[in-house]
Amino acid sequence: MRFDEAFRRLIGGYWWLIGLLVLVTSLAAGVYATNQDAQYQASARVQMSGGLASTNVQADAATQWLQGVITTPNMVRQAMAAAGITGDPSRFATHSIAVNRVGVSTVNDVLVTTGNADRSVIVANSLVQQALRYANTTHQSDAVKMASLNKQIDRFTKERDSLIHQLASASPGAVLELQARIAADAPTLTDLLRQRSDLVLASSQRSSIGLLDPAVASTEPVGPRVGQLVALAALAALILALGIVALIEAVHPRVRGRRWVAGELEAPLLGHLPTLNLTSTKGARALREFGTAATVVAARYGGRPVLLLPVETSHDRWAAHACDELEALTGLRLEHDPDAAIALSGSAGRDVDGPVVIALSPAVESQRSLEDVVCRAAAMQWPIVGVLTFRRRLLLDRWTLARGGPRAPRPPITPVAPTTSTTSMTSTDPDSPDTPETQETPASTTAPTPSVPSGAGVRTAAPEPARRTADHGALNGRKLGSMP
Numbered sequence: 253m254r255f256d257e258a259f260r261r262l263i264g265g266y267w268w269l270i271g272l273l274v275l276v277t278s279l280a281a282g283v284y285a286t287n288q289d290a291q292y293q294a295s296a297r298v299q300m301s302g303g304l305a306s307t308n309v310q311a312d313a314a315t316q317w318l319q320g321v322i323t324t325p326n327m328v329r330q331a332m333a334a335a336g337i338t339g340d341p342s343r344f345a346t347h348s349i350a351v352n353r354v355g356v357s358t359v360n361d362v363l364v365t366t367g368n369a370d371r372s373v374i375v376a377n378s379l380v381q382q383a384l385r386y387a388n389t390t391h392q393s394d395a396v397k398m399a400s401l402n403k404q405i406d407r408f409t410k411e412r413d414s415l416i417h418q419l420a421s422a423s424p425g426a427v428l429e430l431q432a433r434i435a436a437d438a439p440t441l442t443d444l445l446r447q448r449s450d451l452v453l454a455s456s457q458r459s460s461i462g463l464l465d466p467a468v469a470s471t472e473p474v475g476p477r478v479g480q481l482v483a484l485a486a487l488a489a490l491i492l493a494l495g496i497v498a499l500i501e502a503v504h505p506r507v508r509g510r511r512w513v514a515g516e517l518e519a520p521l522l523g524h525l526p527t528l529n530l531t532s533t534k535g536a537r538a539l540r541e542f543g544t545a546a547t548v549v550a551a552r553y554g555g556r557p558v559l560l561l562p563v564e565t566s567h568d569r570w571a572a573h574a575c576d577e578l579e580a581l582t583g584l585r586l587e588h589d590p591d592a593a594i595a596l597s598g599s600a601g602r603d604v605d606g607p608v609v610i611a612l613s614p615a616v617e618s619q620r621s622l623e624d625v626v627c628r629a630a631a632m633q634w635p636i637v638g639v640l641t642f643r644r645r646l647l648l649d650r651w652t653l654a655r656g657g658p659r660a661p662r663p664p665i666t667p668v669a670p671t672t673s674t675t676s677m678t679s680t681d682p683d684s685p686d687t688p689e690t691q692e693t694p695a696s697t698t699a700p701t702p703s704v705p706s707g708a709g710v711r712t713a714a715p716e717p718a719r720r721t722a723d724h725g726a727l728n729g730r731k732l733g734s735m736p
Contacts, residue, residue, distance in 0.1 A: 265508045265616065266497040273493040274486050281485030282478060291475035293365045294372035296380045296467035300358035301460035307356070314358045318461070319351040321386060322362060322379040331378035335371040349379070359464070369469035376467035387461045394455040401448045408441040505619040510641040513613050516622045517639055522546055522610065525642035528570070530577040539574070542640055543582035546610060549637050550584065557607040559593040559634065560586045563617055563625050571612050574640075586610070590632075608637045614644035 263270070300314045321327070328341040328349070337344070350363040364376040415434050422430055507516050514521040523542025527535045550558050562571045571588045579585050587593040593607035609629050613622065629636050 270493040274489045277489035278486045285476045285478040285481045288476040290473035292369035293474045294376040294467045294469045296362045296376045297465040299462040315353040327382045331375045334378045335374040373467045405444045514639040519636045522638035557593045557596045559607040561609045563613040609634045610638040
């Protein structure tokens with residue numbers, strides 16, 4: 253399937269369904285958004301320790317650490333209590349608290365969104381102050397540990413240096429004792445030095461927070477964002493609608509467009525009826541144009557019967573009505589009954605093959621129905637030589653297709669008086685010189701002429717005006733337009 257055919261089937265065939273889903277969803281999203289309470293946002297800016305971040309990874313790491321600290325349920329619960337907000341701290345942290353970094357740096361904005369501007373400020377300030385106390389307390393603890401380790405290291409270092417000085421003046425027996433004491437203090441001193449090194453490394457990697465700007469509430473509400481919500485809802489509805497119509501088309505494929513129908517049947521498009529009312533000016537004109545093309549096709553196949561075969565069997569009556577109107581307009585007779593066409597092709601004196609088929613199909617038709625018609629015609633060895641399409645409205649035209657459509661008022665046929673002899677007269681309508689009409693008129697009886705002197709003109713009695721009969725099979729389109 254080509255892209256243009258897929259687009260025509262999905263968008264062109266189900267545009268009303270897609271538009272309806274998008275419109276209803278957008279309206280529902282707009283109504284929902286306008287009925288939501290206004291949301292106000294407070295922002296506080298803090299500086300993380302460590303200076304400038306050299307990469308996005310380092311900046312993201314600092315931001316994630318700060319977000320993990322301020323969204324701790326205990327901190328959030330205390331901030332909510334300070335602002336008089338009740339609810340689940342975890343849910344509040346997920347929906348109302350955010351941390352955004354400023355560029356590739358360790359500067360971050362703490363954002364809190366609530367339905368009240370003052371409460372947003374209170375929550376933001378409380379979270380920042382708790383984070384500051386947590387970070388400062390951690391660094392103070394590191395400083396206390398560092399001071400304790402330094403005292404222990406200094407004590408063991410002085411004791412070791414004192415023992416080393418005593419070795420120079422000690423007796424041989426005391427040297428062994430001093431060496432044993434130095435060897436016993438060496439592992440302890442080494443362990444203390446390792447602990448101090450680890451603490452220095454951990455303290456250098458541990459972040460600290462500095463407050464740059466206290467929390468300030470926005471003057472205008474930041475939500476709800478009606479336009480953004482409606483756009484997202486419309487996009488989701490469009491994707492859903494495309495999925496639905498794709499599923500419908502996959503289950504019940506339909507061919508849309510008169511040219512696509514003719515292409516599916518592999519036959520030329522001979523005509524299209526824009527209306528089912530064949531007695532109207534538009535319907536008669538379209539049917540007359542089809543009759544011209546059908547006449548050429550019928551002449552090409554050497555007198556073989558032409559069968560107007562509807563794709564759907566429920567259109568049989570309307571096909572018969574179309575054949576009658578076509579015969580009345582152009583004089584071309586198409587068969588609508590397959591049995592009659594077979595009988596006509598096999599009648600005595602007709603050494604011809606079976607009928608040729610002109611398919612009668614709506615402009616939008618099921619692909620399976622078209623395939624069934626092709627298979628049926630191929631099984632009967634009836635070539636499909638043309639396609640006649642018509643515009644069908646599923647709900648409004650169902651009764652018309654089932655009953656056969658309105659009939660055009662025709663003038664009554666004047667009976668011909670019995671005569672002993674008739675004369676065949678062929679007259680040519682000056683308005684349509686290419687359509688001869690054969691009419692039978694009673695022979696005019698001339699009165700005997702009296703004898704006149706030689707040299708006189710001969711006067712004959714004027715013939716009686718011929719009585720013309722209405723032959724619906726020979727009326728052309730121009731005469732039909734002049735009928736009442």
